[in-house]
Amino acid sequence: MAGLGSECSRRLAGCVSLLLLVFVAVIVSASPDAATGANETLRHPSGHSLDDSHDHPRNSSEHRKAFPVLAFNYEHVSKPFVISLWILLALLMKLGFHIIPRVSHIVPESCLLIFVGLLVGGVIKAMDQTPPVLDTKLFFLYLLPPIILDAGYFLPIRPFTENMGTILVFAVVGTLWNAFFIGGMMFAVCQIEAARVGHVDLLSCLLFGSIISAVDPVAVLAVFEEIHINELLHILVFGESLLNDAVTVVLYHLFEEFAHEGTVTVGDALLGVVSFFVVSVGGVMVGVIYGVLGAFTSRFTSHSRVIEPLFVFLYSYMAYLSAEVFHLSGIMSLIACGVIMRPYVEANISHKSYTTIKYFLKMWSSVSETLIFIFLGVSTVEGPHNWNWIFVIFTLILCLLSRVLGVVGLTFIINKFRIIKLTKKDQFIVAYGGLRGAIAFSLGFLLTDTEKKDMFLTAIITVIFFTVFVQGMTIRPLVELLAVKKKKESKASINEEIHTQFLDHLLTGIEDICGHYGHHHWKDKLNRFNRTYVKKWLIAGDRSSEPQLISFYNKMEMKEAMMLVESGSAAKLPSLASAASLQNAQQRAPPKQRAIPSISKTREQEIRKILRANLQKTRQRLRSYSRHDLFSDPFEDSMSEIRFRKQRVQMERRMSHYLTVPANRQETPSARKVWFEPEHKVYTYDESESPRDGAALETLPDTVSLLSESPQRPGQSSRLRKRGDAEQSANAPDSQEEPQKLSRCFSDPGPKEEEEEGEG
């Protein structure tokens, strides 16, 4: 009963909130009228006062009105107010859908949002107001870039480059085929007497075809994200939707230019082809330039971490805008910028900035997507329509037909070149996933010829609605029905990473033996170039020489440390460590019993006391207050807590081992990788107060000087290593190094080394 009650109350709450919001939106649209009305009345008194301004000081005593305690002046906040309210409405809608769970399972979010847009538009229209329309400028300059940037920044590179050929073929050839097929056939259809659209000429039809032929990234993202399809199909459809922008841009401009002229010569067609290459390659180049600039800038941001995410966003946005200036493909430029920038920026920025970038991008793209769909609904209600049965129906049929034919035909050709062939199921999903969306609508909106524009717009909207509603809703059950492979949720495994890299090297080697300059050969060359030149310029400090495997490993370790903190086992660490490996504490039973040499109790106490005393001193944080500093949150505190505990344990073990085992160890020295995290501004280790336990005092000056050589560079670290060699003959230098070694990765190498050497 209680469960039912809560269900009902939730549903009720959802419906009530929906109604409330619709109501609010209506009021907002109605209020501009009230505001303008108020403005007018305000103007008249001011007009009067201007006339008799000379008399005003004299009259002021007579016409003095009371000091307004509360005034209503909506006018000067109206614009931001309306915008904020719309965004709020959109987001509350999004919230509301998840309160009503059953519906959101069946209907994808995009459909629901369009539906809401229709409702709102309808209500507004019923009150004889003019609802805001999906303005082309608004769409292309403000709503589209966040979505594309989000997609481009987090684009999975490996599958994308592996399938690049296929994606390009689908994007370029497929879109061209679609455009010409639909355009041509529509022209034929228009010749039918019964349609009464004989006035539409071939060029206009081709223009219409080019608008409607492009698969839309926003719609594809919105629908495919919910069905979790396997990576290959996802990247195929999505990559196609991104890369066909260049084709769309060229075709659109080409046909629009010549729709006025009326004829197209062969020369123009050739120029069109050239223009295609210029648009696409130019767009990519602009993106690459801005990407490199962004990466270079991020190299110097170590002192102002707070503004790091802004650089990423702004450089990307500038790339988009710059490309749009020259009528190049803005989408491709944005993607190129994100892809180029990402590896270097991620190596340079702090972890927090990375999280910020990720969440801001997701947030913006989410808002944009929601707004786009709602506006689409509103514009549908608003827009001038010219419903022509034959035109619309045929458009719909031809769209589907051309998509299917295109995909099947192209796959037949592509499969000859692919190792992983695309099966019939894959082809079906690719064809079915060709959704049209808001880009087509906005391009249609840009048309200037009013007579055919309405008819075109109506047809475009119908196709969009059909693809989003019908195809969007049915794709999920179809995926289940056809048992298409879903995305595998796999945990990152260091084994896979190692073996994948190993395989890369192996295949490159085999290719060299066969004398074949294939895929791997060029990839290897690119990696080499990247490593030797590019990384040095674009990545700050020591990390420029950090191989990919190491950064992967670091990330894994960091993730695990965080998981440990969250699961609350931080407190148990020191005792746990003696029983099992620190790294896999939660995952598996201790692989084997590590025999820690036992020492007398009193000795142990002594050691612990000394260690504790020293470690606590190192926690003095020098912090100056500044608005631009990021305050440490408890989470970060516990992370450094973990680090301290780990080091303490390591030190304890080393000390105990040292005290019981003869000190003639041949231990390979470690290069001290000291990484000062600037945001902590901490770690002022007082070298002078390291354990004076009779152990290596003489090594102290060495270690101090080692520390002072902190600007890290590979040459230096190897130099450090050599020095470490020199002082090997002394006692255990490692116990001194432990507190000073702040390696960025939570490596726990010490105990195992010793135990292996102790046992073996």
Added chain:
Amino acid sequence: MSVQMKQRGSGGGASKSRDLLQVTAQRSRQDSPPPPAGQPLPPLSVRAGEDNLRGGGGGRMGSGSSSLKHIPDGQQLMEETGFSAAHLLRLHERFDFLDKDGRGHLRPEDFEEIRELTENPIGGRIIAAFFPPEKERLDFPSFVRILAHFRPIGKNRSRDRAQPEQANSRTGKLKFAFELYDQDRDGKISREELLQVLRAMLGLQVTEEQLRSIAERAVQEADIDGDGAISFDEFKKSLEKVDMEHKMNIRFLK
């Protein structure tokens, strides 16, 4: 990719000779002798199907059976490894190119002359994989047999599955990779062996401790029976999510 395209373009006319080869291959299948002993690789069973001879569509460069004459045991090699005649020819050309002194077999020094191979971090291992432990000579059939591991899996998967010991099946490929790790051939990848590989791949840029911790972690992740080393089954399991059949391919060898 462009090399491949050119091959596709030239010569579709070899199909007839291909069919001839298929027929002769089928007939000679029954009395083909088993592969010579002494190979470090697992024994290859003779193929039952001719699907691999078809391979992908497109052109087969070069002529048919006539040029196979100067490749000894050409037919038998084709069946065993599944390469087509054109591929065998190309491999033979490459073999001749590498064999600068025209001796008819290759030695490790010939491989070391390939410049890119010396820059490859695991170049030495790859070369060593071609040569069995006691022999210093590599003849053409062995050369081809090893390269057969990198052939993409043919169209008719069902027949491939019937022969799991195929050189280019998933198991075959995994076994080859495993043996590259496992230098002492004890059937397990120990921590030390993994460490050597990591050292080779990551070089001087990384500290020894980091290498050790990575090796340690890798072994711990993969080790199921707790013996501190990765056996072949554990190796297979840790790579089950990696699409080996499609990764470990050279397109050229299709």
